[in-house]
Amino acid sequence: MRRTPGRLPTSLLVCLLTCLAALGTVLAGPVAPAAAAPGDQTTSTAGPVQVTLSVLEPRTVTADSVIQVSGTLTNAGDDTITDVSVRLQRGDRLTSRQALAEDAARPSAGTTAQAPFLPQSGVLDPGDDIPFAYSTTAAELGITAAGVYPVLVNVNGTRGGLVERVGELPTYLVAPGAPTTPTSVAWLWPLTDRPHRDAAGRFTDDDLAAELSADGRLDRALQVLEDLPDGGRGVPVTLAVDPALVQELTAMAGGYTVDGVAGAGVAAAATWLDRLRALAAVHPVLALPYADVDADALQSAGLSDVVLRALPGTPAGGGAGEEGADGEGARILADALDTQPRTDLVWPAGGVLRADTLATLQAAGVDQLVLAQGAYTDSDAAVGRTGRAAAARVPVDTAAGQLTTLVADTALGDVVAGADTAPGGARAAEQRYLAELGVLTDQLAAVDPAVAQTVLVVPPREVEADPSWATPMLADTVTQTWLAGASLTDLAAGPSAEAGTLVAPTDTTVLAGEGLVALARADAVRADLAAAVGDEAGDVLAEQDDAIARASSTAWRGDPAGFAAAAADVEQTIDGLRGQVGLVVPADGTYSLASSDAPLVLTVRNDLPFAVTVVLDLRARSGVGFTAGDVPPQRLEANSRTVVTVPTTVRQSGGFTVVARLTTPAGGVLGSEVELRVTSTAYGPITLAITIGAAALLGLLFLRRLVLFVLRRRRGEARPVDDDVLVPADGGPDADHPAPTTRSPV
Template structure:
């Protein structure tokens, strides 16, 4: 087994002869103070078998007279017993810029600038065992005399198989400011805290699973998301964390609290939903609230396939934002409301359904002019759609800009989260989410050494920014925005602490997202085209497009489509949620259900065929009487078209558009004309005013015994001819009578063969004698 010596540079150690080992131990006893182990300042060895976890690292801001205290756990993940465990802190050179901090995080400092003394830890580390870590050192021992950020190494030494060596280490940072009062350089920090979740309802509004009950119950992800805010000091009043809330999530939880079913069984989250809503309502009274688009739709994906109207119908800041799940009088979901939503009022006439959902459930007036596109970057045509829908401020990631470093302090200048952007539709305010801080938050639960080390990295990032500001112009304002991932796995043990730091540390200030838009401005260049390949795509988007085509076809057939089709708009938005980016199977399932549901609307309106398939017409202008069914819960306007297979002898006149009342049967009278008697094959087709077919074509047999115009002309003509012939014979007969002429042979009567002109028959011939 290769060893890494406590004082070496990470090189393998050749096994020494027994007498050499004894000599080393004796020299160590003479040269090293009791209770310590020896380690070279320049040791950059990789982490050994002992894993270091830190739960306490105080103070968060070091001053020259501070005593630094580290508490945690040492765990032996190796196969050997380790004794004589000692720990010390050793620091590297002060970091003066964000780039230096980034470089150090990639290749941690060896901590050779200064070292505090080793301190012995109690206990023996058997394989798999843990012992407590507790260590103290003074700022003077570490030589911390200047403001700034210092890389620090927690060095763990121990004895294995008689050899003293470094058995573990952990890199972190200390942030120092000379005094806790009189700070002139401050960094203002805003937090955007997401409350989003994938949709749990199908296209009809029914719950497809009970997973949301788990998320909002004790220790669920959304439960902990509220715990973080509830644990802030002074009820969070000093830390205005801005909440980004999905109206579809609040709508689902509201439905759960009223009682719900999943696959016919009673849902298990009724109590948890009511409690969660009450807690969120209390928090919304303290913290600013931004209304996200309904179901947090993937705006860029929808825009890319020509569906900007779907984006608009999800927006909370425009009356065109219609997406919402209606319910009946019992609170059960329905696809079509029986009346206008009760939350609609004159005060909310300029807002969308999403804003009304939050206003009613949380008793707040949320901001509707801010959008936070999934992925952080946004297409230019998506920006135009958002602005037309009432958005005038965007929250974007660093990579959405050509020169984002200028906004987050990577160029040596002060950080300024606000970046104005010029668009063809006018000036747009954007705020830049600091990617390094967002990454720290995202990885806090899995950070080596524990979440307290993640918090220390968070403070280090803000610390170098503050140091940069002090070096440039202490009086200049500096702003930073922290945005975790949408479904961050948070915990109060670190997330609350990070938020509270902005108010507790004298060199930081807590502000809201709204404050950033009134703060300093940075020039980060133009917006760049997104390259995020994670957006929704493929067959799922094609299915959404097909469903939307049906929805738009019906929009021309109904009164007040924004109300009548609100449930279907909500279904489209839920299937288009950005939450499906990481769940392709779930996306495929929901889009297939959406397409089936919307396409099925066409089959719920159609013609009722006669029992034997035949209609009889008693006259040439007798109307054709048809029955049309509407099984939909809303009225529709339809057109009816009839055509014969041959196109001869039968004609149906155009029929005015017909209004079909909800869930009804309507008799439609079609004027017809028949030019001849007989049987005709007629095809009847029902369609929306826009031309979309409803139901299936119906083939009818129409029988007529009435004389049509042609038949009548032939019959009358034949009768007239017979009459003329009879009249001719009568005239001839009368004329001969008057002249006293014997009755002549009729011109049209043949004389017997052999008769002469007088009418006598010649004598038969005689036979000559032989």
């Protein structure tokens, strides 16, 4: 083969060029890889190094700000990484909330402006982490105008002899303008937990003690509020409290057992209630329905009465609720927290309601709702997605009249919900929260800075909040000049938006199945007993109502087996109340009557802790010879024995089998049907007639013999007279035929 003179082989040329490129890289220092080129898109998962922020200051950037970023770099890969360096680079300014949403879904590559790399000390072995710190200026990043800017924390390092991007984290810098009216932010802070007691009120576990202990979920939920500036007086957070939780904690504080063993949360429950009481003196309290019942599921099963009884503003026994009404839930919170909670507003689980559920709530006096964005056909205007001002209040026309609804901002709620597990850590989540509010303020400034703007933040019911990040989020409303704190009352009186009409729920995550059937049966027994109790049924059956509500809690939505077990337990427990009323019969089950109209005296027991009215029904099994008269309904006092006199009529002596049954006025059977043996020694009308007839016949026979005897004496007859032959008187038809004479033999 001939070789061309002066030319190098291709393979050798490629090798030489590669070496020169590597040498240039070393001499030039760390550089961003080709991935940082204009138009290239990156994600927060690029490379093996995970970036976690602990500091990102200032929260509000100005043109002369010094920007400081620090945190931790963790090597989640299998290779050792050396020569680690970090820099900050930003993308184009975001001018609308829609643009922010798009950037969050596909983060900017941050190629508009770049600060220089800064080497970090330490080597990242697999599984290890090192701290990092970085500082730059707003001028260096080209931030000269108000707005929200996407930025990228870019991490370079040497891996396998090559310099490359080994990690990155997208976040935001917020440089809001100065609107005439700051954006008002309201928070609804949930304090709820799943039920921990069975239908009889016994604690089924001691999990609540762990939630209350140091660093438990409920402990942290209060600490978030306790750590607010000035005790939270400038941050009007509304506390959404479940009365069932407070009732359980009150029971725990008084001493409780779990499977016969003393519970561990006595002191923690008392302390937690004291802390909540102190917070309730500062923040408004919203009473949730008892046990946070699944209103839509109950409504679908025809159990709207359960929904009504669970509402905190519904007086015992039903009736319309209103703010300050003396309902069961309101009483629980008022007694435990020394405050009067709101009861006119409902925050349904899932944030969407069926139309018939809404009608039930309105009939009970509810005139405000907190709903999710998905509850409306067009919610963009309410949350500022149209480029104009956000307004959390949305009036809705319903068949029962206009209803005030407050829209929970989904994006902000999601940020809070995922802060504990957010890429980059909770500080990065807070920065996203500020970016959402910042872009709202910025886009409003371009339209009309004087327009009022309102936003509602609603975390999930059982949010895993930590004071290290949740408290700053809430405090931002008073520490950032472009934000202002607001209450739900402020939002309801503030600007409104058109968000279309309400839509039907599409989420199928509701209580369902055999559990709802069991609840329906339990509620039917409850209704039957209520008829026996009378006007005070709402107060008397409060424990049973609470038990049904606990089994109907939305907390069971994610636990179908737990829901089925809770529903079966409440059905069995409430149905068992019927057996606590019944007849007390003699040991041999026999009653004796001394006369044909002697009453039957029975004893009826009521072992229930409340009085009931019962109806007694008796009937003879054969239906002949014995009749029981009507007995008026009997009122049986609580834990008592009552004597009931039953009028009877006996038409013949002997024994009778009588079936006795107790029912409620509505016809529900109480106790067990029993058989009684009734005996009678008295003469009934038939027996008496037979006896008198026999006596009369005997009297006539005796009179006959007496007459015959007298007649014989008068005739002087010596021979006996046949008792069965009437001897005619003298001159009678037999006188011409004398009896034949018998001769004696000679």
